[in-house]
Amino acid sequence: MNGKQISIGHRARAAGYTVHVTSGQLNSAGKWARECLGTNATKAIVVSNPTVFAHYGDRLVRSLKAAGFQTASWLMNDGERFKDLRSTEAALKYFASEGLTRDDAVVALGGGVVGDLAGFAAAIHLRGIRFLQIPTTLLAMIDSSVGGKTGVNAASGKNMIGAFHQPSGVLVDVETLATLPKREMTSGFCEAVKHGAVAGRPLFDQTAEYLDRFPPGRSAPASDEFIQLIIKQIAFKASIVRQDETENTARADSRSRKVLNFGHTFGHALEKVTNYRRFRHGEAVGQGIIFAAELSKNLEILGQNEVKLLNDVVHRAGRLPSIPDVGPREFLEALKFDKKLTGGHIQWVLLRGIGKPLIVSETDIPRRAITAAVKKIIKN
Numbered sequence: 001m002n003g004k005q006i007s008i009g010h011r012a013r014a015a016g017y018t019v020h021v022t023s024g025q026l027n028s029a030g031k032w033a034r035e036c037l038g039t040n041a042t043k044a045i046v047v048s049n050p051t052v053f054a055h056y057g058d059r060l061v062r063s064l065k066a067a068g069f070q071t072a073s074w075l076m077n078d079g080e081r082f083k084d085l086r087s088t089e090a091a092l093k094y095f096a097s098e099g100l101t102r103d104d105a106v107v108a109l110g111g112g113v114v115g116d117l118a119g120f121a122a123a124i125h126l127r128g129i130r131f132l133q134i135p136t137t138l139l140a141m142i143d144s145s146v147g148g149k150t151g152v153n154a155a156s157g158k159n160m161i162g163a164f165h166q167p168s169g170v171l172v173d174v175e176t177l178a179t180l181p182k183r184e185m186t187s188g189f190c191e192a193v194k195h196g197a198v199a200g201r202p203l204f205d206q207t208a209e210y211l212d213r214f215p216p217g218r219s220a221p222a223s224d225e226f227i228q229l230i231i232k233q234i235a236f237k238a239s240i241v242r243q244d245e246t247e248n249t250a251r252a253d254s255r256s257r258k259v260l261n262f263g264h265t266f267g268h269a270l271e272k273v274t275n276y277r278r279f280r281h282g283e284a285v286g287q288g289i290i291f292a293a294e295l296s297k298n299l300e301i302l303g304q305n306e307v308k309l310l311n312d313v314v315h316r317a318g319r320l321p322s323i324p325d326v327g328p329r330e331f332l333e334a335l336k337f338d339k340k341l342t343g344g345h346i347q348w349v350l351l352r353g354i355g356k357p358l359i360v361s362e363t364d365i366p367r368r369a370i371t372a373a374v375k376k377i378i379k380n
């Protein structure tokens, strides 16, 4: 198949999987799926939502049929609030009613919400069947579709139920971004800035320069330059995931998968205090990057120039919703949410410079440094 490929070999698998980054290859998705799944797969169930399926569903289904798959589609409701066990159960019932066997596969067509839920349902149907990812948001292309974290939200919090389940292949067709709302592009670019900030100057500068020339709304998603950026972004995420596939809780080094949570501790708190309504996930991460930079400065490990640079580049991704008018105490309370994910203590991902992440336990950070950063960001 045409397009660029990144091979992702996971230590836990005999065979790795490949991410194809293409422009306009959705029409050949059936052939690609056949290459990924082999000849013993009979059925391919497409999981999507009505918004995405209206744009790209027919083309995908036609292509799968042409490659000899029996296919059917199950659409979840559109929205983060539907990424839950109830939707998962409905998907599983559908898989069973279609007689999906262990030779068959699920094909996720959509953003991170569809990909996370479809992957999780595939991970538990018959104790795990194969699934393919066709991400259609920028965030899903560079982040959520790669790395094998699947799951849904629960009463106890976001992404609290899930499984590590690697896809058998990822197909990125950047042409699908033509219909993506500008705000969603901003959200994806904030995650791209996050990758750059922890990866190092080459990726950070490439992302910053691209945003300088093509801010969301004025970007040319199908350009070769854009494709090169997407490939570098995915390659970075893959390089981290490859050597820490399940995010080993004992690791705190600068290559640990935890570094991908840069900007997320404050970002999650922001999503929480606004009841997950005001911010797209990436937008909250954008504010979280600014917060983490400020905190790093308060701890005297990051200089003012780099704080300013991070601020500038985050804002190149687009306008972010303002920080809500809630007091510092409420934020400090909301920050505790991340403890559940990291076994009792918040593990802050800070920066000693671009490309120099540092994981620090909250117990090693004076409370006043956090409070000062919260107050500063509320004022801005």
Ligand SMILES: NC(=O)c1ccc[n+]([C@@H]2O[C@H](COP(=O)([O-])OP(=O)(O)OC[C@H]3O[C@@H](n4cnc5c(N)ncnc54)[C@H](O)[C@@H]3O)[C@@H](O)[C@H]2O)c1
Pocket: 049, 051, 052, 055, 078, 079, 080, 083, 110, 111, 112, 113, 114, 116, 136, 137, 138, 139, 140, 143, 144, 145, 146, 147, 148, 149, 150, 159, 176, 177, 178, 179, 180, 181, 184, 187, 281, 282
């Ligand atoms: N698994 C992981 O490693 C990982 C990493 C990061 C984020 N996530 C998860 O990803 C989710 C966020 O994903 P997202 O930002 O892609 O949001 P999303 O899946 O909700 O998609 C955003 C919106 O864009 C629409 N859309 C998608 N593709 C479109 C297209 N091509 N044209 C027009 N509209 C389109 C969707 O219907 C939706 O309304 C969160 O649930 C987050 O927890 C997972």
Ligand SMILES: [Zn+2]
Pocket: 191, 264, 281, 282, 285
């Ligand atoms: Zn994220």
